[in-house]
Amino acid sequence: MNEKQRSRIKDTLIVATSKDGFISPADGVKLPSTKWTSKEDYQFFTEKTQEIGVMIMGRATYETIARPLPRRLIVVLTRDSEKQAEAARRKLKMDYLPNNLRFTSKSPQEILQSLANEGYQQVALCGGASLYQLFTKENLVDEMFITIEPIEFGDGIKLFENNKIYGNFQLIKETPLNKQGTILQHWLRRLN
Numbered sequence: 001m002n003e004k005q006r007s008r009i010k011d012t013l014i015v016a017t018s019k020d021g022f023i024s025p026a027d028g029v030k031l032p033s034t035k036w037t038s039k040e041d042y043q044f045f046t047e048k049t050q051e052i053g054v055m056i057m058g059r060a061t062y063e064t065i066a067r068p069l070p071r072r073l074i075v076v077l078t079r080d081s082e083k084q085a086e087a088a089r090r091k092l093k094m095d096y097l098p099n100n101l102r103f104t105s106k107s108p109q110e111i112l113q114s115l116a117n118e119g120y121q122q123v124a125l126c127g128g129a130s131l132y133q134l135f136t137k138e139n140l141v142d143e144m145f146i147t148i149e150p151i152e153f154g155d156g157i158k159l160f161e162n163n164k165i166y167g168n169f170q171l172i173k174e175t176p177l178n179k180q181g182t183i184l185q186h187w188l189r190r191l192n
């Protein structure tokens with residue numbers, strides 16, 4: 001896919017991190033981000049993803065939600081889409097998958113292209129670490145909303161393996177979300 005085709009769909013990365021840059025503590029499975037982020041971040045996340053309308057996430061992140069979300073299409077990346085779709089359907093106790101939940105093994109470029117072909121103009125990239133890294137390495141992220149919570153984990157899953165990724169973006173706005181010190185950063189991809 002060339003740059004012109006890709007620009008038909010805007011890819012917005014949305015993430016919450018600790019003050020020391022982790023998206024999850026070392027025992028993240030027991031402590032999903034919904035358990036340590038602020039209610040203001042939850043509100044931002046809900047409003048922004050509803051406004052965008054499409055969420056892309058990895059299978060492990062989907063399992064922390066394990067259900068479709070209202071007013072959003074969820075596209076889940078997995079290497080075995082049939083098996084995961086079947087598991088989700090059984091978990092939801094439904095004969096068919098709801099039409100706002102999809103499992104796919106396509107590449108990031110193919111996913112964005114087929115969503116663009118369906119008429120979607122923007123997607124929210126909602127994690128986890130493997131997807132944030134996959135999409136940014138392929139230079140497919142146009143903007144980032146990073147909520148920094150006033151908490152330190154000391155260890156855990158980093159947002160990016162290599163902080164050089166930030167060099168591709170420009171911080172354009174920082175907004176305090178509450179009195180506890182939660183900050184929302186808005187980054188835009190630098191134009192080459």
Ligand SMILES: NC(=O)c1ccc[n+]([C@@H]2O[C@H](COP(=O)([O-])OP(=O)(O)OC[C@H]3O[C@@H](n4cnc5c(N)ncnc54)[C@H](OP(=O)(O)O)[C@@H]3O)[C@@H](O)[C@H]2O)c1
Nearest residue numbers: 015016024028033058059060061078079127128129130131
């Ligand atoms: N702080 C935040 O804002 C935030 C947001 C989201 C997630 N998280 C945290 O991130 C952690 C999960 O991150 P994670 O990196 O372990 O998992 P993840 O990215 O959510 O999901 C990983 C899975 O995605 C699928 N996948 C990844 N790359 C793929 C590719 N190229 N092609 C096809 N499928 C692919 C694979 O599924 P299969 O194994 O089924 O093949 C893989 O096991 C959790 O602790 C979660 O709480 C934090």
